[in-house]
Amino acid sequence: MAFKTKLAEHEIQLGTRQYRIYPEGEQIAWIWQLFGANRFVWNQFVAAFEARYEANPELKFPKIGVLKSWLPLMRKEYEWLKRVNSTSLQFTVERFSDDMWAFLTKKQVKQGKPRFKSRKYYCQTATIKNVKYQTKTGAQAQIAVLSPHHLRIGKKNGITLRTSSLHNLRNVRIQKAVISYRQDLDRYYISFSVVKDKRQLAQYQVKSKKTGKAVGIDVGLGKEWLVTSDGKRFGVPDTFKLEKAMLKRQSHCDRNRTAIEKRAARFNHEHEEKIDKHDYANWQKLRKTKSKYQLKIRNIRYDYLQKVTTELVKGYDVIAIEDLKVKNLLGNHKLAHNIANASWGMFRRLLAYKCEWYGKKLIVVKPQYTSRICSECGKKNPRFAHMKTRDWIAIREWYCPYCHAHHDRDVNASKNILARAVGLGSKISKIQAGAQPC
Template identity: 40%
Template sequence: WKNFFQDKTGQIGKPRFHSRKYLKKSYTGKSIIKTAGKRYLKIPKLGYVKTSKNGVLQNTKIKRYTVLLEPTGKYYLSLQVEISEPEKYSLTGKRVGIDVGVADLAILYNGLKYPSFNSSYFEKKAKIWQKKYSRRRHLAKLLVLQNKNKRVLCPRSLESFTNWQKAQKSKAKYQAKAANQRRDYLHKLTTHLVKQYDVIAIEDLKTKNLQKNHHLAKSIANASWRIFRQMLEYKCEWYGKKLIAVDPKNTSRICSKCGYNSGAKPL
């Protein structure tokens, strides 16, 4: 508020605050962040923060920072950095067509298959902790109502019960592990494909429409087709490769050699 009232140029606006109901607990700043040695970053107001990624920030210009509190209880620092263009990969002269699926994430034209990420273990653990979280929160709400009806001098609030909050964090940890390992798997797979092939052709699927099929919606979401394509798009642009999005209409009906349309086929 001081910056707003003392500003005479009219360039500084009113401060904007997150709502209490906003799920993402974070704040963003544009101040200068400095690297201090090999292991520390100096952030305005927070001071020195220990990190292990200072080597990546060499010869870069930090434009903006965001401090984020995850549901797991961990804090993360996200940096928007201006860097020079990455080095291009050497050309291999190879081309590939990729068909994405549910059981196998990517099937190449030569029959090579890359399986989808299996998150069943983390899903089972998250489901167990979800049940514990719901039960503990429900019991805590009942105790709060009892104190309110009995007109206790010092009634307890829902936040004073830490048992359901611990269950919530445990559930979030397993969900975060599944998401992190899935993203790591997709990064390794897309980088491998971009290194191996100069031209990559992939179906232009509408994932949102396909998820309306409730029998396959969960499997499609777990396969992460959209993230897979996004990673291929920006990595091909970075490293001097080409990505072609093919219209999926009749791709499984028309023969690639003679052009004969054999009609609809079962799943």
Template identity: 25%
Template sequence: MIIIEFKAYGKSLQYQAIDEAIRTVKFIRNSCIRLWMDNKGTGKYDLSKYCKILAKEFPFANELNSTARQAAAERAWSSISRFFDNCKKKIPGKKGFPKFQKRCRSVEYKQSGWKLSPDKKSITFSDKKGIGKLKLKGTWDLWRFDKKQIKRLRIVKRADGYYVQFCISVDVNEELEPSRTTIGLDVGLKDFYTDSDGNSEPNPRFYRTGEKAIKFYQRRVSRKKKGSSNRKKAVNRLGRQHLKISRQREEHAKRLAGCVVRSNDLVAYEDLRVKNLVKNHCLAKSINDAGWYQFRKWLEHFGEKFGRVTVAVNPAYTSQICSECGEVVKKSLSTRTHVCKCGCELDRDHNAAINILKRALSTVGHTGTWIVDPNAYGESTPTLPDSGLVEQVGSLK
């Protein structure tokens, strides 16, 4: 499955119709959650049937396409099923009990309620909300795909406008030649990551760079009168600045992950719980600005796409243990150099990256899909039969 996104252009009345459709989706989703709370044993199909009842009772709900109403009910059930899964897995802390949605920014259609133009440059929505025909602008070519391959369609509202997303059923797997290299990555705040070969990628710090502009727009918002149109415009400008930073962070993580996965047969990284790390208020802003979760998400995505092995290892004591002799050398966060009695002297992050790679190799070496060849890399390193890529890239710049 791939997601293709286009910028949608229309008139102000069409944008108002999209906003009304989004509010209707929020109403149906919250109504389904209320039905589940009040009636024990409510299932997925009960929520789907409840959409018809809502359409009969409320005219504004009947104006929305039936598949869009079903998609809203599916959103409610996904939050319920996630709560049940967390309870079964006994995840510590809060289990994510379903809540009523306050802000909704998208409406989702299935394979009806819309029609693409022959040239695939515009789309027309046929429900009674009055969205009508929207022009599409983007770099992807929809003519390459058959309409039957488009399984879902979504209209998304962002600070800089409206977007139309197409969910297309396509096989995205690619075969690459083996590179016969493995790598361990240690993410950090000083450098974005340091690999087991000693190479490091600088941390761009997008939020720190754009923080001055954000503070400027925040002051403008605070000066405007609440409920006024000028305040809404100031809030929109502030949202655009945040959207720009988030896009920069996402694109940076995506490009780096693609380069790393293409260059190595195995990529090892830390299984970090970012949600727990940001509880440290001294480092929370820097941790969120680094974008470790986005980087891991794209690593796993490209690993599945290119047939690479990605291994998440336990990060405990990776920076304290000596990568040469295995002794524990305790050090504080301010100590950036690892010095051991055995004579090993490395950068703290470089030492941790080597330990991460060793843990990954010791883990996957016991699985049946790996062939351990001691002479392949000079140590007990697994060899992948049908995988590979180009050489490791030091930096995008």
């Protein structure tokens, strides 16, 4: 299996932290040598096993220990691999083993056979484990934070990098670091997988105030992106101008892609030297501009999600949400773009880990008929039974035909979600068989 450090009983996984890095000169050369070595080792293993199974398809796939034993032989044959961090090459072998086992056992339906990697791919990555090594002064880690804007990676032949603010790495333990380069943005990033001591979180939870409140949350599309059971409404961040500019660049890319590909094909036909569309400076400039707009939009949405989830977790002790299957909902091609932009999955993930941090409770309930059941009498409105989706989505307010209560669609749904979460779901889901609308 790939690198999975066993956590101590007093530790908790905190996910990842991503920062931008600013390498220069020899640092860039060191990073690209790391990318090249990992790509070379990966391609060597892919080629070896393609030849192996073509000759004898019935051979069993070796275990990870056998695969790792081949690394010293490769480093002996290719001397330049010795100048690269060994833990990074080990992680590449472990990931190759995981991908091959997933492909052979068919654990994932869409898991294909590992393919060769190209240096022209828009995103290059390399992972370094934060294992300790012995020095004259004692044990030291592969990754060390030197100051709020500087960190050291590797042993004696490692590098010191200038980064964005590292204040979030205080009082945490770094498991591994992933260095990446985005060609479309021309930027370098580093992501850390970190864990924290549970005892520190417990002290923080004691300090956090208990409100004694519970809330149900209904998520939607459009201006009213999130509605709570007590009537609070959260809209979506205004990224209309950025999206318009991004779509303009996207359409420009689409119009010029075919022309550039034809121009490259004509050049390749007339010359021995081969090129492709990525060799054109104007094409690279256009892709970079489009990607920067996409990055701005993503950062605005992510920042907004962080602020909203923090406000909810600090304001309520119990939070109830729907168990939405976002992947299935994306099958609706008319709403797929809006659903993807709503970031429901990210919203749930942020709520989950923040509730754990603050000692709050997150309850997930079934989403069936939360908008169609009256939160006052608990009966389902028969008017909506045979409506088409587009007609049902257009209805924002309705009256209950049984108790004549007036409902805002989203507030009513959030109340039903809260009722199901606190144990009143049985009352709401029951519909009296003999009841007739007034």
